[in-house]
Amino acid sequence: MWQFFHKLGSPKWFFGISARFMPWLLAGGVLLLMAGVVWGLAFAPKDYLQGNSYRIIFIHVPTAFMAQSIYIMMASAAVVTLVWRMKLADVFVKAVAPVGLVLTFLALFTGAVWGKPTWGTWWIWDARLTSMLILLFLYGGVIALDRAINDEKSAARAVAVLVLVGVVNIPIIKYSVEWWNTLHQPASFKLTEKPTMPPEMWVPLLLSVLGLYLIFGWLACIRMQTEILSREQRTRWVKEFVMRGRS
């Protein structure tokens, strides 16, 4: 157990092992996502109320789901960074923060596109929309802080503190925003609750969520590899790796 734990901290070991399962992540992810999206867009039944416009759900929900779950993963990695000072954990946080930012933006964007035909407006100050917007700000803050600190080690630890403060705040923000919203207008956003959907709709949705998860895994690996190479550029194994690639 502990040997595995120590190995996990070694960038070199991760570099080797991740290269082995990355193709599988990518292949599985593309396959599932394609299956989910094609099934959802072309074959799933129409919504009785919204017609075809609801189909953006097959892109909207996976991105929104990932946007939140990436932040939780980052928070777990932040704990590891602060407690065990594991190099890989902060490589992970640094590598996936921009991915989280982009996915949050996509979730908001697809939500706006969906909102226009359904609610008649691009944006309302609904609880969910607002808390996703704040999540976007939090990602932006994490990236900005990371870029602002030159020293790698202190950047990693400062970012870890910020991510943890953010994760304490996320439930508070979520509930405060929900409370604030319900004062003005009742939630009209029950559509995404799974039990209300027939299986022909939620199975492709589940497939595309899983597919995006795998693709995120691949993206995280390749971004972490890039980060590891740039951090460890002075070590022998990186030099050997680069030379091998050239010959």
Added chain:
Amino acid sequence: MNAEARPEVRLASSSVGALAAMKGVFARDMKVAFRQRQDLLNPLLFFIMVVTLFPLGVSPEVSFLREAGAGILWVAALLSVLLSLDHLFRHDFDDGTLEQLVLQPQPLFLLILAKTIAHWMLTGLPLVVLTPVLGVMVHLDGNSIAVLCLTLLIGTPVLSLIGAIGAALTLGLRSAGVLLSLLIIPLYIPVLIFGTGTVAAAAEGAAVGAYLALLGAFLMLALTLAPFAAAAALKISLSNG
């Protein structure tokens, strides 16, 4: 800044209890602040000016101001606290006092708590005192002003405490001011929502006890957790330089 204007931290031995050390830090911060009186005045002037912008920029109508007044005052107070946060650690960082503070045998989070309380007494509390005057200027009624003052009284310490984390994280960085705002504003949103929500409820004649209790819960949470996070962030920032 001459050395005479900045008293040293005099609590160098472990025989000093944690509470006495907190008192010492608090007293010193107050003393330093009152030797730089203009710095105390600036956030207040800023507060008044931001509030002035809204009637001029949006609408001087009584109906609008009565509706939006509490929100305007809250946002202005929030920005004012945000602006003053840079002072919390900056000067002590520049002249090395902060390193002495970190080296004290007493727990750092307690000393930071003392500094934050001093910061609130110097920025948050004057804002609360000033609020009734500005409340009258934006046509809030007496009851709303009283509730607004109460929410600011509970809310501004939360702003100072959360802000201390941000100030500690951005210490010694280029463009720390803008970065600080980017990091901290998302975390301020719940306080703002509940602060203005309380006044809105009071204006509708609803009971405000539950809202105030929630704000109080924020204060307790920030009081117990924020100093630890700020202490951790401060140590990271100091090891950076």
